Amino acid sequence: MAAEKVNDQERDNPEMVALREEALAALSKAASLAELEEARVAFLGRKGKLTSLLQGIKDLPPQDRRRAGMMANRLKGWLEQAIDEREKELRRMELEAGLRGERLDVTLPGRHVTYGSRHLISSIIEEIEDIFIAMGYRVAEGPEVELDYYNFEALNTPEWHPSKSLQDTFYVDASAVGREDVLLRTHTSPVQIRVMESTSPPLYVIAPGKAYRHDVPDATHSPMFHQVEGLAVDERISLADLKGTLEFFAKRMFGEDRAVRFRPHFFPFTEPSAEVDVSCIICGGKGCRVCKGTGWLEILGAGMVDPNVFGYVGYDAERYSGFAFGMGVDRIAMLKYGVPDIRYLFDNDLRLLAQF
């Protein structure tokens, strides 16, 4: 409210001073717009006190009229402004009071917005892809229904190898295709052969995808599973390069403080071959139930491409060397997210899917 000092001239006029005081009191007493309107009428209405005072000026002696007129008008101006300001203030207060009445229970759930999720297998595959893309690899693909030639023969697997049996490998019914050598790939490795057949070195590729084995489902086996295959062929590729590459991968994937261990192993299509362990991501290497007390988790098979494999695809094994590796995506997903049973991955229970 305008509360300027009462000036000397007004002080000369006790009537005006009193009126002003009265108006001030009335305005601050007005607690609503209606009361404010009443106050306005009481002072400025047709029969209002200030109106009456103004009307009374014409009855004053002429020498006093001008000064009294000026003072009364000034008072009127002041009063109008004061009412205006009081009105704004009252409106602000009314709005504020109204808003306070609109109090919400902010703990109610938010309005439903749909959301979705990637399957954890897809997330892991993308994560693996991105790590290798950053190292200069491309992503290759190959068919899931394959020929024996790509799945076994060109990968240096002997004709009599047990993994080729009907107990281990799914074969496609021969009556439809008229041949017996069509099967569901048992690993993503045939993509190696397909890539090498169609490309010349140097090449750096990974190949994610589904693979199939004749396993009855249990907590750790599924007839369908996922792998990521890797292949690098160039001049002067060494076992040391394989180690460095997979160490880089393992640390990116499982954490910089993971140790990585390479153990000699045997695979038909690599030589030398290795199994690769990372220090247990559950216990950090101290030994627990997940790593069976060893402190290590096997996550990869790898090795230097066997010269026989280069023979199948017409690469010069004296000039080029290469490494290959394959990893089980499902197992990595299970380890990384603590999923205890591989079958959970393919149940597609929304209560699981929505967690990732």
Next chain:
Amino acid sequence: MRVSLQWLSEYVELAIDAYELAERLTMAGTAVEGVEKLGNELDGMLVGRVLEVTPHPHADRLRVCRVDLGERSVDIVCGAPNVRPGMLAPVAPPGTRLPDGSTIGEAVIRGVASKGMLLSERELGISEQAAGIMELEEAAEPGFPLKKALGAEDTVLVLEVTPNRPDCLCMLGMAREVSAVTGARMRRPHFQLKEDDPPAADDVRVDIIDSDLCSRYSARLIEGLEIAASPWWMRRRLRAAGVRPINNVVDITNYVMLETGQPLHAFDFDLLKDGNIIVRRALAGESMVTLDGVERRLSPEDLLICDPRGPVALAGVMGGEHTEINEATTRVLLESAHFDPANIMRTSRQQGLSSEASYRFERGVDPSGCARAADRAAYFMRELAGGRIRRGVIDARAREIAPLRLSFRVERASKLIGIALEAKEARRVLQSLELEVTAEKAGERGAVLEVEVPTFRPDLEREIDLVEEIARIHGYQNVPSTLPSSSARVGTLTPGQRFKREAARVMCGLGLHEAVTVSFISEAWMDRLDPAREWLPRFPVRLRNPLSEENAVMRPSLLPGLLEAVRFNVNRRVSDVHLYELGRVFLPQEGEALPREPLMLACALAGDWVPKQWSGDAEAVDFFTLKGIMERMASSLMVQEFSLQREELPFLHPSQSCAVLVKGEKAGFMGTLHPRVCDHADLPRNIAVMEIELSLFEAARLEPHFREIPRFPTLQMDLAVVVDEEIEASALEKAIRETGGELLYEARLFDLYRGEQLGEGKKSLAFNLVFCAMDRTLRDEEARASFEVIVTALRERFGARLRA
């Protein structure tokens, strides 16, 4: 493979503890899966000497024995017939736990207190022998812990031997490996063979008919044997190796197999006709009964050991029942042969019969080791079973398998491994594995070693095999870690791969959860969806050996898998199911061995799209929920000219069934699942589904291009028209766009109304139209004129009238 360290230490010094050894072997390629401590089951048991045996006062069959346990003597009631004063026997004092889990207590047996138990071998868990108390050798002292007296304290390494290393399937082979990784010297067993005349060849004859499958057959004849249990030390070792002791003759063949890797077989010579062994393939229709009592039907590819009467053993797999060693056996023909690995594997698999012998033969047994293994077994039969060894080995050699010679370039190995290898170090490693370096030459790029590979390493056939030997003995942990030095590589995704990722993200963003379902479906699902095979392939990719009929077909559509997932959730009371899957389907191609495997994107929506909430009602999934998702997906992925066209598919609700078109080409389907399918598959009604071939969407993708934004005010007008029910909204919209001219900026359908006042078979559609000009402020009259043109066109083309 189970390796007793106590046994192994006979052939190589073990200066490091079991865990350190396990670690070193693992890091050299023989993974140690477990370290087992043996002998703990004998804890608490003692050696006792029976001092006195007196009859039990109240039982005829029982006796009371005074037993000296060193520091004290106790009375034990015992029923065994063989107790006698002076014998040393195992004693379990009260409180001892027996291997069968029971605990010995202090008992009063028919009025006599018994402080413990005298034990039989069966009670000790070391054999089936239960007839009497086990007799211990004289060397033991009363009161001595039994496990020490029996030498039962041992550690067994459980090894995972890779299939390329048959040489590691025996104690001597493992001793060689341990020697290579620890540097300790190997000690070969020495023995003197004492033979007796007349020569074995007088009575034994071996004919190898099928020499392609049997390169060598060594036989020995041993007479005067007495079948009994083998000595404790041998049984203990067999047991540690996981082989059940049977009798001395059989145990010896197993023991020598475990020691040398050469499987042996003992025939009762008197049951062999004419002492004549014939090695040949089975005849058509032939059969025999193997030791396990099973009658085996043979195929002409199975190799047999026969006498002139017929089969006596399935070669390399299992002996025949007829010539089995028995209590009465006194003469034994010992077989030590070399068979073709692939053939043994085939027979073993075909017969579903695997044995310690077949396991070794199918991986490859040293062809040079036959005679020595036969000698070793003969030696034990003389020493342990009282046999006389007839002079000479009948050694039928059909083919000679000579050691291989390989050249090894040191520099090549260095390059492949990534280390600086010196010739001297290479030579040391190779020799530690008993590979003979016969010469060292200077090659173009450094030293070349000439290496002779012994016949017990059939896996070493090429230079690269030697490189691997160097790498693993050198230790992978000692190979540095580097990255490929070439910079000639760029990592990237193809446009197709990127599109796939984007599609997945968009589907998630639109509120769907990604499913991964198995690629196998059942024929029943095919029948359920499309009994007449109008749409699904008539001859899908079927498996020859499915796990079950439920999993016999490679999916020609993602739909069955997604619907199974819907059912899985609904059955678990999760009724609002919004799933998509990105995966391949398998479509046979005429004249091609392999099917086409297009990448499909499919969705299944069931239940509510928006659940009931405090702020409003539920909104059930319907056709238009999914259509909205597809439209949004298409626009997010910049797919042009996406539309739906009515088309009846056998598994969709006939009135809510569409083909999905992009650029006028069919890319898949969308609709509501036919209630027949829902009911048949035990699914709720109202499931919206779609499936598209992703590459067709990708092909219809266009880079977005800037379209001018109105800079002058736009005018909005609503157009509501009444038309016949059959008129489709898209036809009206198309006509509006065509006739609206340049000034029509946007047209959007916002209302559909049916009501009595419109009349039977009529509906009202309302569009919001936005008019503007790009170069000026549009005047009302101009927009009105355009509007009128549109109204006229709709009236003429569709009989549409403006709704009042």
